Amino acid sequence: MAPTSEHPVIVIGAGPVGLAAAAHLYERNLPFLVLEAGASAGAAISEWGHTRLFSTWGYNIDTAARRLLDGHDWEAPSSKRLPSGHALREEYLEPLAQLPELAPCIRYRVRVMAVSRFGKDKTRTAGRNTTPFLVRIQHPDGTLEDLLASAVIDASGTWSHPNPLGQAGLPAPGEQEARATGRITPPLPDVLGRDRDRFAGRHVMVVGAGLSAANTLLDLAKLAQAEPTTTLTWAVRTTDLARVYGGGARDELAARGLLGSRLRNLVEAGKVEVLTSFTITGFTMGTSLTVRAVTPDGDREVDVDVVASATGFRPDHTMLSELRLHLDSAVEAPAQLGPLIDPEFHSCGSVEPHGERLLAHPDENFYIVGMKSYGRAPTFLMATGYEQVRSIVAALAGDRAAADAVELELPQTGVCSSDIGTSCG
Known part of the structure; x- marks a missing residue:
């Protein structure tokens, strides 16, 4: 169901996948708002920015984001070079977030506390999927504000929720x-x-x-x-x-x-x-x-x-407790995606391409994307998240053919990964 109200699509998180979603929403002429808890784009990346990714720039730049950046004389990094986290922020995410097409629609230092349906808790069914989302945010001074959204894309990641050691x-x-x-x-x-x-x-x-x-x-x-x-x-x-x-x-x-x-x-x-x-x-x-x-x-x-x-991460769904989610009972990914990414059987390169249909939940027009969409599975590649949001935005725009035309070629690892501590990106 395409958004029909005047309310924007709200994207939670201004990391690589969240900003990619924003770029695709801009290209589809859908109003949007990006909410970021940190002070800048890719704020969480600054905590591990010294680490070099093992996937080259060619896998780490979204196609819609590249088109926007190319329109502003952006100097793209060499596609064969390996970026560090700091380079990812400084050479890609920060320039992307500062573009005039995106910057007015990004709010920093606001933390999403809850997502629900306006006037309806989880138990209310009548008219649910035609009711706007209510997104409650907290400002730095502690004050709360409620925003309405036609759709919500949760790209908040898992960095702040490491697995315990016991x-x-x-x-x-x-x-x-x-x-x-x-x-x-x-x-x-x-x-x-x-x-x-x-x-x-x-x-x-x-x-x-x-x-x-x-x-x-x-x-x-x-x-x-x-x-x-x-x-x-x-x-x-x-x-x-x-x-x-x-x-x-x-x-x-x-x-x-x-x-x-x-x-x-x-x-x-x-x-x-x-x-x-x-x-x-x-x-x-x-x-x-x-x-x-x-x-x-x-x-x-x-x-x-x-x-x-270094035992990996897990998702925190606390802020989503009033939504109707359908999660895999093992890895806590969207239910249809879970069996495809189980790390006992799949590596970063053996996961099938997937888009909007596999990421959907009973609450229509709500999606979890990026690292958080993989739940406890550690086999996520950034390019996978970019394809996720491309498909989702196409569906929100009513372009079902584009949403279903999911294509993604991932590099093989040579072995299925197990007990990996972080994203494959």
Whole structure:
């Protein structure tokens, strides 16, 4: 059902996928408003901006966004170059957000608190799908404002909701205290820059079996060369490190394959102690941080100075509690998408192209896109999000043929990913 009211399409989040949605909405002449909690476009990316993506610029620029930028003499980065997070913001997202076509429709420092239907809670059915959405936002001074929308696209991401380190998907006893005191770091710390002093000369445990863990371990190995008293431990729940290392030379994204190969070489050279089948059961604060775990050989305790968390992310649907969602019970993605992205069976390159029909929910004209649309599955590529919003905007514009013509060619990894710590982008 195409939006028919005078209300705009509201996009939550001014990251890469949110701004791509805005670009497509502009091209389709649909009124829109982008709401961003941070102070600038791609605000969350600034927290991991030191990290280099392993997909080239060619995979990280949306087609509608490129058309808008090209109309303003934008100098596009080389399609074969690998951007860092900072480059992604500075060379692409910030120029895109500052375009006169988009800038007046982006509001910063506003946090979306809830999305519902105007005058209707989740239990009300009559006339529901012809009733505008109500989007409640909070301003920096704490005041609330209600906005009406003809459709809502949630591109808010998952960065602020990392997975806990404990077993069974739960925080381990003592984990919250250790995080609050900085003994457990957020994902992808800037080991060689901003956060260097937290790791230099210390015993560091990296927990996680994915790409963010690999990036952190490789940076820590560089730090250890300059600070030889730095010691490294890598704890994973899995027993099969071959799956963690990835496809190597078989990976069509060379940088992603190289990341796994370099990690393998680091381990084989004995520069990092590896603890496999290591399930964390608790943390005890003291002079050091004691990590308690269950292993095949019984209970174990390891004393470290700091733990670098790299166990991935999960979506937070709290603000959507008054909407009628249809989510996969396992990965918490839209129900029709969930089986296609289950990380036990699919890698970044083996996910089928998908668009509006697979992303739809019982509340018509509401969509979750980008990293958040993958729920707990870590196999997301940015190009996938761009195709999602292209299809959704076409559907909102009433162009069903374009919405259903979903085409996306993704690079193969050479191995299905499992327990990855962050986006494949």
